Amino acid sequence: MIIDKAEVIVTSPDRNFVTLRLTTDDGLVGLGDATLNGRELAVVAYLTEHVVPLLIGSDAARIEDTWQFLYRSAYWRRGPVTMAASAAVDMALWDIKGKAAGMPVYQLLGGASRTGLLAYGHASGKTNSELFDSVRMHLEHGYRAMRIQTGVPGLKAIYGIASQAQGMADAETRYDHEPARRGNKPTEEDWDTRAYLTHLPGVFEAVRNEFGPDLPLLHDGHHRMTPIQAAKLGKALEPYDLFWLEDCTPAENQEALRLVRQHTTTPLAIGEIFNTVWDFKDLIRDQLIDYVRGAVTHMGGITPLKKTLEYAAQYQIKSGMHGPTDISPVGMAAAMHLGLAIHNFGIQEYMPHGDRTNRVFEQTFTWEGGYLHPGNEPGLGVSLNVDEAGKYPYEQAYLPYNRLADGTVHDW
Ligand code: GCO
Ligand code: MG
Numbered sequence: 071m072i073i074d075k076a077e078v079i080v081t082s083p084d085r086n087f088v089t090l091r092l093t094t095d096d097g098l099v100g101l102g103d104a105t106l107n108g109r110e111l112a113v114v115a116y117l118t119e120h121v122v123p124l125l126i127g128s129d130a131a132r133i134e135d136t137w138q139f140l141y142r143s144a145y146w147r148r149g150p151v152t153m154a155a156s157a158a159v160d161m162a163l164w165d166i167k168g169k170a171a172g173m174p175v176y177q178l179l180g181g182a183s184r185t186g187l188l189a190y191g192h193a194s195g196k197t198n199s200e201l202f203d204s205v206r207m208h209l210e211h212g213y214r215a216m217r218i219q220t221g222v223p224g225l226k227a228i229y230g231i232a233s234q235a236q237g238m239a240d241a242e243t244r245y246d247h248e249p250a251r252r253g254n255k256p257t258e259e260d261w262d263t264r265a266y267l268t269h270l271p272g273v274f275e276a277v278r279n280e281f282g283p284d285l286p287l288l289h290d291g292h293h294r295m296t297p298i299q300a301a302k303l304g305k306a307l308e309p310y311d312l313f314w315l316e317d318c319t320p321a322e323n324q325e326a327l328r329l330v331r332q333h334t335t336t337p338l339a340i341g342e343i344f345n346t347v348w349d350f351k352d353l354i355r356d357q358l359i360d361y362v363r364g365a366v367t368h369m370g371g372i373t374p375l376k377k378t379l380e381y382a383a384q385y386q387i388k389s390g391m392h393g394p395t396d397i398s399p400v401g402m403a404a405a406m407h408l409g410l411a412i413h414n415f416g417i418q419e420y421m422p423h424g425d426r427t428n429r430v431f432e433q434t435f436t437w438e439g440g441y442l443h444p445g446n447e448p449g450l451g452v453s454l455n456v457d458e459a460g461k462y463p464y465e466q467a468y469l470p471y472n473r474l475a476d477g478t479v480h481d482w
Contacts, residue, residue, distance in 0.1 A: 071096060071130040071170060076122040078104070078114050081459035083426035085248050086110045086467060087398040089454060090117060090158035092166060094130045100165035101452055102158030103367045103401030106150055107250050108469045116155045120144075125159065131170070133163045137373045153345040153370040160371025161404045161450065168449035175404070175450055179376065179411035186441030187409045188215060189393075189420035190288055190313075194231045196221035198276050205281060214440030215286035215313060215417060220273045222266045227259045229292045229470075229482055248395050249469055256468035261480045263299055270303065274310035283311065286417075288339075291318040293481045294472075297326040304334030313417070314339040314361055314390065320481055321349075327358040339363050342392040346370065347378040354382050361390035361416050367401035368392070372408050379412050388416030395421050399431035403452045406435055406444035418442055430458045 075093040080086065088110050090102040104113045121140065128136065140156045141147060168175045176182055191213040195201030201220055208216050219230030229249065251257050270289070277287065289312060291300065300318035307315065316339040319326035327338060339361035344350060345368060353359045362382050369375040379389050389412060391405040402420075409415045420442055423431075432453045434445030445451040472480040 071098065071166065073125045073128050073130050076125045078117045078122065079454065079456075079459055080110065080114060080464045081430055082462040082465045083430045083458070084424035085250060085395060085427075086464055087427070087430075088113050088117075088154075088158070089398060089400060089459075090162050091454060092125065092130065092159075092162040094166060098130070098166045098169045099453075100130070100162035100169070101400045101450065101454055102161035102165070102371075103398040103404070104154045104158035105367060105396055105398050105401065106154045107396040108256075108467060109151065110464070112151045113154045113158075116151050117158065121155050121159060130163055130166045133160065133167065133373060136160070136163060137371060141370070148345050148348070150343070150345055150368055154368055157367050157369065157371040157401075160373050161366065161400060164372050164404070164407075165449040165452075172448050174444060174446050174448060175372070175407040176410040176444060179372070179407060182410050183413055184410065184415060186438070186443045187406060187415065187418045188440060189213070189418045189437075189442050190215035190217055190286070192217050192219065192230065192394075192421055194219040196231055198273060201273070201277070202280055205277065212437065212440050215288065217288040217290060217419075218274065218277055219290060220270065222262070222269050224265050225260050225262060227470075228261065228266075229259070230290060250396070250467040251470065252465045252467045254466050257470040259470045259472050259482065261294065261472040261474055261482075263295060266294075267299060267303055267306070271306040271310070274307055274312075278310050286313040287311075288313045288316065290316040293317045293320045295319055297323075297329040300326070300330045301333035304330055304336040304338070307336050308334060312336050316340065316363065316390075317342065324352050324358070327353060328356065331358050337361065339390050342368070344369065347374065347381065350378055350382070354385055354387055357385050357387070359387060361388055363390050363392050365392035365397055365401065366404040366408060367397050372404050376408060376412065379408070379414060383412070383414035386414075388414045389418075390416045391418055393419035393421065395423055395427075399423060399427065399433050400450060400452050403433065403435060403444055403450040406442055407450065410444060426462065430455055430462070
């Protein structure tokens with residue numbers, strides 16, 4: 071099992087995806103996701119220039135050793151570009167090991183701890199009635215848990231709201247499914263925390279009145295509040311019994327969560343932009359969060375995320391792995407195998423990819439009764455259709471950013 075070939079494939083079916091494809095001398099193929107939304111080509115260069123040459127001729131069976139080698143030998147550690155590149159290698163090696171063993175990756179990770187993965191979808195609407203329609207649509211699609219994002223009166227466009235109201239009715243490019251817009255500059259959006267904090271609790275009250283107390287509801291603050299604002303929101307949302315409040319403050323300031331925690335029993339989730347266990351260490355040890363939001367793709371792969379989640383398990387903290395559409399089907403498959411195997415699985419974010427993406431990445435996962443399962447094919451269960459991938463060359467795209475009414479740049 072010597073790595074013979076390492077190709078970095080960029081394709082843009084519904085959005086840009088970066089995929090590493092490793093081939094061994096005995097003909098096994100492994101796939102890894104290296105997609106970093108809005109900065110894709112930086113990871114392509116890191117892989118092509120600095121990782122691929124190191125992989126050729128090395129032993130594909132040595133997953134842990136390869137991870138440690140890439141992490142330590144670079145000297146310059148961590149960061150989203152480096153860790154997305156390492157993640158792709160790690161996923162591809164697990165894929166290969168599964169194929170060599172004739173087993174799905176979750177079997178190699180210890181076997182299934184459950185029959186399926188409870189997943190949440192993204193319900194959103196500019197108004198309550200649009201939001202209710204979206205919740206109903208998700209219920210019809212089988213979702214048993216839902217993230218609730220709403221428009222705020224006075225703000226034109228904000229993170230997480232479906233595009234219909236913004237004149238982008240094409241289902242394949244809905245804003246809630248893909249916020250990164252194609253073009254050579256990020257779009258500017260507006261933000262007003264006070265208006266948001268005033269509006270949001272009433273929306274949750276309306277959703278509870280309409281859909282009852284049982285549906286698990288989540289909300290993403292997307293790093294936009296100060297600690298005291300987040301504390302106030304967590305407290306205000308307590309009557310609506312959230313499954314979690316996500317990314318309530320900028321993720322770099324871990325102490326912020328301590329302040330939030332002192333004021334509210336609303337469960338907290340964070341970590342989609344984190345890259346290593348070090349970003350989570352204090353939050354886990356001091357029990358300042360309830361869910362680890364790391365993505366396999368951005369945390370350096372299955373190998374290090376499994377360790378992080380096992381550490382979290384000692385503190386009764388569960389997984390809530392990141393799963394928006396900028397995680398490719400390969401990254402999603404990796405999350406599903408890991409989620410099926412660990413003991414402390416919490417919930418999996420799941421936004422279906424568009425038809426074009428599903429033609430490029432052929433997949434074996436199932437979605438039934440609100441639960442995901444990665445399937446039982448050897449490896450990760452995803453194969454890349456190279457002809458389809460070749461139809462969609464890279465297109466520059468950026469995530470939007472926010473400005474306040476006075477022009478100040480704000481967290482998006
Ligand atoms: C989520 C995330 C995403 C991010 C996206 C940025 O909770 O799913 O916040 O929607 O905005 O991954 O690329
Ligand atoms: Mg989020």
